[in-house]
Amino acid sequence: xxxxxxxxxxxxxxxxxxxxxxxxxxxxxxxxxxxxxxxxxxxxxxxxxxxxxxxxxxxxxxxxxxxxxxxxxxxxxxxxxxxxxxxxxxxxxxxxxxxxxxxxxxxxxxxxxxxxxxxxxxxxxxxxxxxxxxxxxxxxxxxxxxxxxxxxxxxxxxxxxxxxxx
Numbered sequence: 001x002x003x004x005x006x007x008x009x010x011x012x013x014x015x016x017x018x019x020x021x022x023x024x025x026x027x028x029x030x031x032x033x034x035x036x037x038x039x040x041x042x043x044x045x046x047x048x049x050x051x052x053x054x055x056x057x058x059x060x061x062x063x064x065x066x067x068x069x070x071x072x073x074x075x076x077x078x079x080x081x082x083x084x085x086x087x088x089x090x091x092x093x094x095x096x097x098x099x100x101x102x103x104x105x106x107x108x109x110x111x112x113x114x115x116x117x118x119x120x121x122x123x124x125x126x127x128x129x130x131x132x133x134x135x136x137x138x139x140x141x142x143x144x145x146x147x148x149x150x151x152x153x154x155x156x157x158x159x160x161x162x163x164x165x166x
Contacts, residue, residue, distance in 0.1 A: 001066065001070050001071060001072075001089075001090045001092055001093070002066055002067045002070040002071070002090065002092040002093045002096055003064055003065070003066040003070070003071050003072070003075060003088075003089040003090055003093055004064070004065050004066070004082055004086035004087060004088055004089060004093050004097075005043075005062050005063065005064055005086065005087045005089055006041055006043045006062070006063040006064075006065060006085065006086060007043060007085050007086070007087055008043070008085040009040065009041065009042040009043070009044070010040075010041050010083065010085065010086075011038035011039070011040050011041075012038055012039055012041060012065065012076075012078040012080070013036070013038055013039075013078055013079040013080050014038075014039040014076055014077060014078050014079075015036075015039075015077070016036070016037050016038065016039035017034045017035060017036055017037065018034070018035050018037045019032055019033070019034050019035075020032070020033045020034075020035070039076075041063050041065075041076065043062060043063050046059065046061060048063055049061030049062060049063055050062075050063055050064060050074050050075065050076055051063075051064055051074060063076065064076070064089065065077070065078045065086070066078070067079075070092070081100060082096060082097050082100065083104075084100075084104040
């Protein structure tokens with residue numbers, strides 16, 4: 001089995017589709033096109049839970065996702081890689097998640113407000129601030145500045161010599 005519990009909202013590649021409909025002007029028939037789209041799953045929204053417990057007044061639940069053929073009947077099947085905001089529920093999922101830890105900036109057990117996506121935004125903002133604080137190093141810039149300075153001096157000499165002739 002390879003099952004994960006979602007701890008933050010995700011857009012996952014499941015069997016969700018978006019349907020586009022239009023009427024063909026020449027034939028007058030309806031044309032339908034279907035496109036696969038990611039499905040938004042929010043563990044804080046009771047309508048998205050696929051596992052429920054408790055009574056009507058005190059209900060709780062969770063979203064469990066799995067790879068095709070690797071879960072239980074109520075699990076939501078997804079395609080793609082797991083994220084750090086997916087907590088492994090079995091040994092196979094732990095092994096798969098461990099193979100991605102080098103790519104992830106924090107471990108799934110860490111409680112970061114906003115989750116993995118917020119940590120990525122923070123990382124990009126930090127990298128952008130670092131790059132803006134350093135002066136830009138353009139290869140060959142110093143040679144270009146030297147050449148322009150020499151050219152300016154030569155132009156000044158030519159203009160001065162032409163003014164003496166007049």
